[in-house]
Amino acid sequence: MQKKEDLAKDRLLWMYTQMLRIREFEERIKRTFVEHPGVIRGHTHLGDGAEASIVGALATRSENDLAMPSYRCHGYPIVLGTSTKKMMAEIYGRKDGLCQGFGGSMHLADPAHHFPGTSGIIGQAIAHATGAALTAQVKNTGQVIYCFFGDGSSKQGAFYESLNMAAVWKLPIVYVLENNEYQVYTHVSLEDANHAAGDPLSQKAKAFSIPGVTVDGNDVLKVYEEVGKAAERARAGRGPSLIESKFYRFSAHGNAITVPPVPTQFPEHEAIETYGKKDEYAAAKAKDPILQFRTKLLGSGVLSEAENKRIEETVRAEMEEAVKFALASPFPAPEEAVKYVYA
């Protein structure tokens, strides 16, 4: 893996582009609730705000490494090379969706692109990712597993049990604790003992005697650096690490939960709606990871305004295509529902 200082222009622009792709994809999802109400069912969670953290982490991957996030899962496969058309179609419940309409937003999966699948039940996928790392170790594949989960999820027993086992067995896995300050309506200060005591959440690593680091999750290169070290450590057989990546979720937890036929949509962020903290939200927005990276790339001459515009347009066109593709795709035939129960 390259040092962050040595990243070539191409690679930097690739990272920047992935961040834009995630953002634009999520924007289109969000707009769907307004433009095509009822098209997206159930519960959908967006990753805007997490772009630097996702891309910085996954930019450290080797070819066959796996990404295993939670139900807030749109960002990762975008970086891994999954078709955004199929992703959009899945979230729209269509036959051409990634999972043929069986999974929806919370259960995207694309094993062919190193994305084996997710769980909607908090903390449980941390164990699944740990199991994937066991496969890598038993079969000696050289893979590293990138496991992502939220600040709230780090209070689920599965987190603790999994990290202990990964540490004892020295499994090749990097645990990225995405601290976006909230679990649904709850601010981390109300439910995390470390935070309540003024300590970083990465201190939980001490319960497993593994490295625990907190990193600015709005800075894609810092994430790249810290996750990179952890990945190298994992690949070298020295076991897991816990990286607390701190950033802010820009959208509300998910679309409003309403009983059909009441139309659903995205409410305001909880900082505003529940706590009335407009300043907190504005301050977080000011640290937008995409803005920051763009400014840096423009400043260092890696990116020109023209190039930026071109990238933005390409990304916009891609997601426009994705929406069109999804809308045009047929629904699965009802009788298909009995497929895939057993292998």
Next chain:
Amino acid sequence: MQKKEDLAKDRLLWMYTQMLRIREFEERIKRTFVEHPGVIRGHTHLGDGAEASIVGALATRSENDLAMPSYRCHGYPIVLGTSTKKMMAEIYGRKDGLCQGFGGSMHLADPAHHFPGTSGIIGQAIAHATGAALTAQVKNTGQVIYCFFGDGSSKQGAFYESLNMAAVWKLPIVYVLENNEYQVYTHVSLEDANHAAGDPLSQKAKAFSIPGVTVDGNDVLKVYEEVGKAAERARAGRGPSLIESKFYRFSAHGNAITVPPVPTQFPEHEAIETYGKKDEYAAAKAKDPILQFRTKLLGSGVLSEAENKRIEETVRAEMEEAVKFALASPFPAPEEAVKYVYA
């Protein structure tokens, strides 16, 4: 609470006596498997070796404080004032048993003596004890809850989730992690990431930003001192602490697991049977907490040889009575079985 240096002779002898009572009770249980095969059914776990840890901890109690241990639960009620006759009768499955024969060894309970009940499922009672501490806080009773569980149990999600909540809510509870080095056949080095890295298990406290201390669990006064500090802290509203008390289990995990009518009995300790480490076992026995405390009390003149003999005899007579009482007690009537399903 008194400082350990200021403990009066009476109190020291009380502590010593309780340790002997626990040991003798467990010896009688163990002998039952030989003297009255078949009388004790299911699975029975003994607390010999834990006497200093149990007594040192519970000697710091205020009158209404509760003790909530795991299934290895004989020692605690003995100290709390529960009738050893009724305990023995329960383990013998009799009508006059503490739970009228419904519970057995793993499920002793005596709420009237501040011992609300136990669970046979690993880790789950840690949450129950935490709930009892919630009652104490909500009702402002001034109680402290003493929660005991094993090294193995500290790898169950319930441990982690409970301690986080207790820390966030600053509940009045002391968590005593009884590190007797084994969970059934498994040495702690094989399953605990802290231990594997050469760190104490009390380091887990860092995951909750609460005090974490390791204490010599064979030294009743040291346990008294550390648990006492934690209890005072808890009572003062400053929240939970984790005390790792290190001692050794002198008996095998439990009686052999066999299908009736094969007679069951206590096998050799796992250190010998599984690992062939006779030396480890002998070294642990040399640190017998009762021997140590007796030597100390004899040395300091608190106890005379004659007095020691008298105490030993009284204890022996008590447990002899308990066995007689239990054997003489009738079995519950079969039809009783449908009682107590609902309150």
Next chain:
Amino acid sequence: MPREMMYGEAIATAIVEEMKRDGDVIFYGQNLGMTEKDHMVRLFGKNRVRITPISETAEMGIAVGAAMTGLRPVVELWMSEFMLVAMDQALNEAPRLRYMTGGQVKVPLVFKAGYGFGAGWAGQHSNCIYHMMMGIPGLKVALPSTPADAKGLLTAAIRDDNPVVYLHHYMLTLDRGEVPDGDYVIPFGVADVKRAGSDVTLVATGWMVKKSLAAAEVLAKEGISVEVIDPRTIAPLDVQTIVASVKKTGRLVLVDQAPRHASVAVIIAGEVAEHGFQYLKAPVKMVTALDTSVPYSEPLEKFVLPDEDKIVRAVKAAMARQAATV
């Protein structure tokens, strides 16, 4: 004087009233009472209304310990499947402690959760898992289908000295209905005849009661008189009322949102095979979810779940079947 209320409102009202009535009742869960502005916090303070981390094992286990020592916790668990990460507390701790201690402790608590999110919540959030809580002696389970039942059963649950799993159906949250005022308590184990009829007995719970009543309306127009029974609690289960109805109608159709072997339907069918066999003029008929997880996409989900049409068809099939000739 009865008051019209939404199902969700009836639930909230029961909690508030019981907390006013009894200072030992506490209420906690995830994403509750974040700030001092919260309605419940304003009424009862942060000592009795608490927010928890995503720690179901601790949340539920703490309730067990708190109940053993004198509180009456109501735990908000949001979605019944979340209980699966901590099922031991609901099934192997709360209902067994009284028994194991020979009656020395009681464990009065309510585990409250929504279920049956048949609206695109897909494979892990939409399931009906109530069958797991049946056959667990010591545990009670309520599945209200109307605002009045929601209020009366929750009030009973909070006052009960035993652990109760109270499951309210997501799809009914906004449904309106009359709720008797004041101290309204519905005893557990008493089924309710939601619609009287004479040709066929139809048993359903939760959302399926609504669908069954709609189907009964359609069938009435075709001259088939359907008696719709809602057991309301599935533990205890009021088999007697169902058998009495079958005695009258001779025919039994069971509707359930769960897959067949996870259904209350199949359990009732089994009970009637033992206790109501002599009254049956035709085989029992079950309308359950298909044997799949719940899929995301709407047409798939619709195909899997029971609906009015399927119920109508099942009732007609039951009517068409001749009496068994033995």
Next chain:
Amino acid sequence: MPREMMYGEAIATAIVEEMKRDGDVIFYGQNLGMTEKDHMVRLFGKNRVRITPISETAEMGIAVGAAMTGLRPVVELWMSEFMLVAMDQALNEAPRLRYMTGGQVKVPLVFKAGYGFGAGWAGQHSNCIYHMMMGIPGLKVALPSTPADAKGLLTAAIRDDNPVVYLHHYMLTLDRGEVPDGDYVIPFGVADVKRAGSDVTLVATGWMVKKSLAAAEVLAKEGISVEVIDPRTIAPLDVQTIVASVKKTGRLVLVDQAPRHASVAVIIAGEVAEHGFQYLKAPVKMVTALDTSVPYSEPLEKFVLPDEDKIVRAVKAAMARQAATV
């Protein structure tokens, strides 16, 4: 050439043979393979035989993740109730992932556990919780009752591409029986007629098969010919074989170690009420555990659990009942 083996031995043999056959099979759990002297460690090494902490959620969840990515884990869980602390992994993860991903992954694993410790293990260790695993599409459940079935079903379970819960009965561990040599695989979903008979059909699983066969022997002496059927797997459940037998005998008695509403018995009764009603000459009769937790003391425990006597009495009662007159 068949070989006599103990039930427990048959289970161990199946694991060893499958691990020899397929390098992707791994075996782990608590208190397994502590040292290099361990039989399994010697055979397969510490990479494939592993010891775990008391962390069922991680143990089971890791199996799910490992299965999704190419291994075939067999997880030793010792006692089925321990799964309750991690039930989500068994019921809401393993069996749903294939479906939710539209068939993109498979999750071939075995959760192996003992159950039914009816020997003084008391309230939390002796229960039968298999009903919770029924009606979970995607999940398979085996309950072998003989050494041969133990071997054949475990072999099938390990080779199955789906998650399987394999529950072996504690009380049968030392029972001996002939086990066919070599590659012996019993397909899932095929009930076995353990004893042919013509007067009454008796269905049971696990330990209850043994008790039912003993009861059938007693009844034979009194001139009642009992057909004893063991479904062997309860998911899938072979209803057809049972209905075919009822068609022949006209009478059905169901025996189950679980309390009534947690039993397979009541589910089979329900199925027969729909699919075999026309063949029944008398009401179905169930012999299940009483509705209590399992008590510690021997006379209490005996009172609660089904036994030979209770089965004999139930069969006689079923024989005495007249055909339903409709």
